[in-house]
Amino acid sequence: MRIDPQTYPDWLQADLRSDHAGETGAVWIYKGILAVSRDPDVRRFASDHLETEQTHLAGVIEIFPSGHSRLIPLWRIMGFLTGAIPALLGQNAVFRTIQAVESFVDRHYQEQIDRLDREALFPEVRDRLERYRQEEVHHRDDAADRLAGRSSVLIRGWCALVSFGSANAVRLAKVF
Ligand SMILES: [Fe+2]
């Protein structure tokens, strides 16, 4: 890769710090699901997605090798719980949670792509984020396709908490 991360503006470093934290969390969400669920469909779903998230994490490290969040242990724990808790509640809870998380990640990446486009900066970074965004959208749609029936109030409340938590995690990870 020809780009030099030292030349990234501060805002891009903050965004990539949150991307690295987010992809770490994503890896651990799927690990959390796999630690708990015995459902073969859920396990296949989670191990397929886990593989993609591991390539995302490696890819973000490639374009942003240092200056990572100091809260990585926290992002791992939060990710693990975000996967393990719905896995205790069953299939629908897992798929709704992934739908909520990946919808958030889609918007998160889109904002960065839009800014890179506006400022005509780092097309390699932009294209990579766009590729990842498309894969997150695929994860979201894969989860949505597997949903059956309406979700309980408990699951809907949990998903609202997950979306709220994701937004605050990004805010924190940009700084710490
Ligand atoms: Fe990802």
Ligand SMILES: [Fe+2]
């Ligand atoms: Fe994903």
